[in-house]
Structure formats: structure tokens, C-alpha cells
Amino acid sequence: MRLKVVLVEPIYEGNVGSIARVMKNFGFSDLVMVNPCLLGDFGCAMASHAKDLLEEAEIFDQMEEAIKDANLVVGSSGVKALKTDEHLRVPTLSPSKLATKLMGLNGTVALLLGREDNGLSREELRVCDMIVTVPTSQDYPIMNISHAAAVILYELSHVDEGKITLAAREDRDRFIDHLRSALVESQYYPHKLEKTMLMVKRILGRAELTDREVQTLHGVIRSLRWRVKGSGE
Amino acid sequence: MRLKVVLVEPIYEGNVGSIARVMKNFGFSDLVMVNPCLLGDFGCAMASHAKDLLEEAEIFDQMEEAIKDANLVVGSSGVKALKTDEHLRVPTLSPSKLATKLMGLNGTVALLLGREDNGLSREELRVCDMIVTVPTSQDYPIMNISHAAAVILYELSHVDEGKITLAAREDRDRFIDHLRSALVESQYYPHKLEKTMLMVKRILGRAELTDREVQTLHGVIRSLRWRVKGSGE
Numbered sequence: 001m002r003l004k005v006v007l008v009e010p011i012y013e014g015n016v017g018s019i020a021r022v023m024k025n026f027g028f029s030d031l032v033m034v035n036p037c038l039l040g041d042f043g044c045a046m047a048s049h050a051k052d053l054l055e056e057a058e059i060f061d062q063m064e065e066a067i068k069d070a071n072l073v074v075g076s077s078g079v080k081a082l083k084t085d086e087h088l089r090v091p092t093l094s095p096s097k098l099a100t101k102l103m104g105l106n107g108t109v110a111l112l113l114g115r116e117d118n119g120l121s122r123e124e125l126r127v128c129d130m131i132v133t134v135p136t137s138q139d140y141p142i143m144n145i146s147h148a149a150a151v152i153l154y155e156l157s158h159v160d161e162g163k164i165t166l167a168a169r170e171d172r173d174r175f176i177d178h179l180r181s182a183l184v185e186s187q188y189y190p191h192k193l194e195k196t197m198l199m200v201k202r203i204l205g206r207a208e209l210t211d212r213e214v215q216t217l218h219g220v221i222r223s224l225r226w227r228v229k230g231s232g233e
Numbered sequence: 234m235r236l237k238v239v240l241v242e243p244i245y246e247g248n249v250g251s252i253a254r255v256m257k258n259f260g261f262s263d264l265v266m267v268n269p270c271l272l273g274d275f276g277c278a279m280a281s282h283a284k285d286l287l288e289e290a291e292i293f294d295q296m297e298e299a300i301k302d303a304n305l306v307v308g309s310s311g312v313k314a315l316k317t318d319e320h321l322r323v324p325t326l327s328p329s330k331l332a333t334k335l336m337g338l339n340g341t342v343a344l345l346l347g348r349e350d351n352g353l354s355r356e357e358l359r360v361c362d363m364i365v366t367v368p369t370s371q372d373y374p375i376m377n378i379s380h381a382a383a384v385i386l387y388e389l390s391h392v393d394e395g396k397i398t399l400a401a402r403e404d405r406d407r408f409i410d411h412l413r414s415a416l417v418e419s420q421y422y423p424h425k426l427e428k429t430m431l432m433v434k435r436i437l438g439r440a441e442l443t444d445r446e447v448q449t450l451h452g453v454i455r456s457l458r459w460r461v462k463g464s465g466e
Contacts, residue, residue, distance in 0.1 A: 022380045027370035049373050095387075134387065137260035140282050147255045147383040150376075154328075154367065154384045 001161050002108045004030040005149070006066050008124060011116045013039050017046030017054065018146035019113070024050035026157040031057040032066045032110075063112075063124060071107030071166035072205070074098065075120050075128035076148060078141055092131040095155035101130070104162030105208055111152065116145050126198065129169075129205025167214045175214050175221075176201055182225045234394050235341045237263040238382070239299050241357060244349045246272050250279030250287065251379035252346070257283035259390040264290040265299045265343075296345075296357060304340030304399035305438070307331065308353050308361035309381060311374055325364040328388035334363070337395030338441055344385065349378050359431065362402075362438025400447045408447050408454075409434055415458045 005023055010016050016039060020031055031053045039054060047054050060066045067073050077092070093101065102109060112128065114120035125131065134143060134151050180197055188196070209217075238256055243249050249272060253264055264286045272287060280287050293299045300306050310325070326334065335342060345361065347353035358364065367376060367384045413430055421429070442450075 018377060018380070021373075021377060024373040025369045025376045025380070027372065046377075048377075049375070135390070136258045137390075139260065140254075140257040142282070143258045143383075144251060144254060144279075144281075147251070147258070147380065150380040150383045151387045154387075157368070157370075 001102055001105055001159055002030065003028050003156060004032050004067075004070065004108060004110045005153075006032045006034065006063070006110050006112045007036060008063055008066075008112055008120060009035045009115050010113075010145070011037055013037055013043030014046045015116060015144070015146050017043035017048075017050075019149045020047040020050040020053040020057075022146060022150045022153055024053055026153040028153060028157075029053055029056075033057055033059050034063050034066050035061060063127070067110045067112075067127070067169075069108055070110035071169055072102075072109045072130070072208075073112065073128045073169070074109060074130045074132055075112045075125050076114070076132050076134075076152060077119055077125065078133065078136075078143065078148075092133045094135055095132055095152045098130065098132045098152070099155040099159050101206070101208070102156070102159045104160065105164050105166055106162055107166035111156075113145055113149060129202070164208070164210060167209045167211045171211065171214050172201075172204055172209060175204070175217055178218060178221050182221050185225065185229070234335055234338055234392055235263065236261050236389060237265050237300075237303065237341060237343045238386075239265045239267065239296070239343050239345045240269060241296060241299075241345055241353060242268045242348050243346075243378070244270055246270055246276030247279045248349060248377070248379050250276035250281075250283075252382045253280040253283040253286040253290075255379060255383045255386055257286055259386040261386060261390075262286055262289075266290055266292050267296050267299050268294060296360070300343045300345070300360070300402075302341055303343035304402055305335075305342045305363070305441070306345065306361045306402065307342060307363045307365055308345045308358050309347070309365050309367075309385060310352055310358065311366065311369075311376065311381075325366045327368055328365055328385045331363065331365045331385070332388040332392050334439070334441070335389065335392045337393065338397050338399055339395055340399035344389075346378055346382060362435070397441070397443060400442045400444045404444065404447050405434075405437055405442060408437070408450055411451060411454050415454050418458065418462070 005019065005028060007016060007019065010033065016033070016036060023029065023031060036059065044051055044054065058066070112120060112124065114124065132152055134148050136143060176197060179200060180193070183193060183196070238252065238261060240249060240252065243266065249266070249269060256262065256264060269292065277284055277287065291299070344365075345353060345357065347357065365385055367381050369376060409430060412433060413426070416426060416429070
């Protein structure tokens with residue numbers, strides 16, 4: 001498993017440097033940033049001996065480009081933020097459950113860490129296959145972003161690579177589009193369509209699909225679609 | 234279990250503030266400092282909504298006072314520092330093993346976090362019953378102290394209090410003194426005495442002794458001592 005840490009519009013250079021340091025502490029090196037703040041002396045000081053990660057970091061304007069090659073996208077979110085929109089943000093995993101889920105898989109996982117003030121937007125969370133949340137005290141659940149990263153990366157550093165190669169995300173998306181067309185065709189409740197698709201996307205996201213499984217699912221829909229067409233005629 | 238976080242001569246106020254914040258994130262509130270740096274605006278800013286922990290922190294000149302009421306003393310140390318002196322520093326536990334060990338116990342645990350540059354001294358490590366080390370990459374094992382604290386406190390936040398009340402540390406120390414006297418009396422190898430005592434201290438430290446067990450051990454030594462005296466006369 002290759003892990004990319006994607007910082008989405010980080011505001012404070014100190015946090016960026018701190019995250020680079022803790023990445024290197026736990027053996028990770030792929031740092032990606034979307035529209036980051038400027039990095040100066042303080043950020044470099046906080047990175048300490050992980051300045052190389054800052055220098056080699058990939059920088060993009062759009063999140064979509066930053067996660068293009070990821071087989072799985074995992075968003076991180078604070079406990080408090082999760083209460084607002086169940087459909088969008090659950091299921092959430094603890095860092096240790098995330099590590100267990102990724103054990104034995106092969107592919108690229110993008111871990112998205114949002115802005116220090118507002119986290120990830122609804123649109124950004126929508127793209128995620130899973131959400132990871134560090135369990136915190138109710139009294140003060142808002143963690144510094146580099147501390148949340150430390151805990152998540154600590155758990156992920158135990159994950160061993162395996163032989164199960166994950167399907168590409170675009171292949172999964174193609175399947176979702178296929179299912180959406182089939183549902184439209186079958187006159188599925190229009191007002192429920194998008195929520196259902198999001199739920200299916202989440203289910204498939206946490207199911208760690210392989211290529212072969214995605215192809216089989218396409219076959220299932222093709223078969224059902226043929227019957228729908230057949231019965232309609 | 235009550236956890237006290239003891240910062241031993243911290244150098245950077247930013248780290249002190251960060252540690253206060255992550256303590257509160259994980260539901261801990263007892264902060265103790267031994268000869269800390271001055272705390273100014275930056276330290277308070279890093280503490281964010283955990284300024285109350287800084288304000289209520291206990292401050293001492295001597296480490297011994299800071300841990301007086303602790304039943305167990307756990308020192309934290311980086312992986313690299315551990316290689317020098319086996320006798321002194323092992324056994325080391327990962328944060329998750331430490332959490333498992335503390336599960337179900339009742340008493341006060343002091344977690345010692347050392348200086349950012351030199352960690353805990355040999356003398357300070359000698360006082361510890363256990364050492365906790367966050368497993369890190371060999372390439373860059375030196376973590377920021379607040380990140381190490383985040384990982385350790387994350388693991389300890391899962392520990393449930395239990396019914397097994399730990400013996401007071403001074404009662405354990407009294408037993409060690411008792412054993413030392415008995416060994417001197419029995420003409421144990423003088424050049425091995427202190428290393429052996431340290432090893433026994435470590436063994437008892439990680440054995441989570443209760444009052445009753447300490448009393449029983451005293452009885453064992455009294456009995457042996459009587460025989461030693463008896464055979465010598």
C-alpha cells in the first residue's frame with residue numbers, strides 16, 4: 001500500500017512542517033498539497049529533518065488532480081463535524097479500524113486532511129470512500145491537525161502490504177454511472193436517486209473492490225438492465 | 234486510573250501548549266511540570282481551548298516531588314535512546330501494550346516526557362517502572378514531543394478504570410530496600426548488587442503489585458533472612 005497525505009488548503013506553515021515530520025517518523029514520504037499557504041522558515045523548522053518531504057511535495061490547484069491516481073480516498077474529519085449530515089459523512093472509522101481495513105491491500109490510498117478552520121467541504125467529503133475520525137473527549141474534540149495526523153499515521157504505519165490489488169477509482173465510478181443509468185431507465189424514485197447513489201458509492205468504497213469484482217458487478221447490472229428493457233417492451 | 238503528564242524541563246513553550254491541547258482532546262487534565270520554560274503568548278495560542286490546563290498545572294523544582302503520589306511511573310523515550318544501556322532502559326512497551334497493561338488498574342500513573350533535546354536523564358529513567366516508546370521509522374525516529382504525547386495519550390484514552398488498586402510506590406521502594414539489606418547480609422556479590430536491584434525494581438514495576446502482594450513479598454524476605462541469620466550463627 002502506498003499512502004499519499006493530501007493537505008487540502010492548509011493555512012499554517014507550522015502545521016505543514018509538523019505533518020511532514022510526523023510522516024517521515026512513521027515511514028511515509030508522499031506529501032501532496034492543494035493550494036497551500038506559503039512555506040517559510042517556520043514551516044521548515046517544524047519539519048526538522050523532513051525538509052525533503054516539503055521540497056518534493058506535489059502541489060495542485062484542484063483536489064481532483066491530487067487524488068487522480070488513488071484507488072481509495074480517505075477523508076479525515078473531527079467528531080463534531082460528523083453530526084450534521086449522516087448520509088454524507090458516515091460511515092466513519094477509527095484510525096485502528098481503518099488500519100485493519102487496509103491490511104493486506106495493494107494500491108494507492110489518499111488521506112485527505114482539511115483546512116485547520118473548516119476541515120473538508122461537503123463536496124470534498126462526497127469524493128471520499130471512507131472517513132476516519134480520531135476518537136476524542138466530548139469536552140474538547142478539536143485536535144490540532146498535525147496531532148490528528150500523528151495518530152492516524154501511527155496506526156497506518158502498522159499496515160502490511162498484501163496481494164489484493166484494489167480496483168482503480170475511475171473503474172468504480174464507471175460502475176456507479178452504469179448503475180445510475182440503469183436506475184433512471186427503470187424509473188427509480190427520482191428524488192431518492194442521488195442519495196441512493198451516494199450510499200452505494202460509500203458501500204463500494206468500504207468494500208475494497210478488486211478489478212474482477214467491479215467487472216462482475218457490471219455484468220449483474222447489464223443482466224438486470226436487459227430484463228428491465230425486455231419487460232418494458 | 235488517574236494519569237498525570239509530567240513534563241521534565243520542557244524547552245519550548247509551543248510544545249507545552251500543544252501537549253496541554255492534546256491532553257484535553259483525549260480527556261486528561263493533570264499537567265505537572267518540572268523546571269519548565271517560561272510560558273508566553275505562543276504557548277497559550279498552541280494550547281487553544283486548553284489554557285485552563287496551563288493555568289492549573291503544578292510546577293516543581295525536583296522531579297521526585299512531581300511523582301510523589303504516583304503508584305506507577307512511566308517514562309517515555311525515543312527508539313534511538315534505548316540502544317545504549319539495556320539494563321537501565323528496557324523493558325520498553327509500545328503505547329498499545331502500555332494501554333493493555335494499565336487496563337483494569339486503579340491508581341495514579343505519572344507519564345514522564347523529557348526534554349526536547351536530550352530526553353530523560355539516566356537518573357530519571359532509573360526511577361521509572363516502565364518505559365514507553367512510540368515505534369517509528371529507522372530513517373527518522375526522532376518525533377516532536379507533542380506528537381509522541383498525542384500517540385501515547387490516544388492509546389491511554391481507551392484504558393478503563395478497574396478494581397485492582399496498585400500499591401503505593403513508596404511501599405514498593407521499602408520492599409526493595411528490605412531486599413537490598415537482606416542481600417547485603419547474605420553476602421550477595423557486591424559488584425552485582427545495584428544492577429540486580431534495578432532489575433528487580435523493573436520486574437516489580439511492570440508487575441502492577443497490590444498492597445497485599447507487597448506485604449506477602451516482605452514476608453518472603455523476612456523468612457529467608459531469618460534462615461540466613463539462623464544458618465550464619
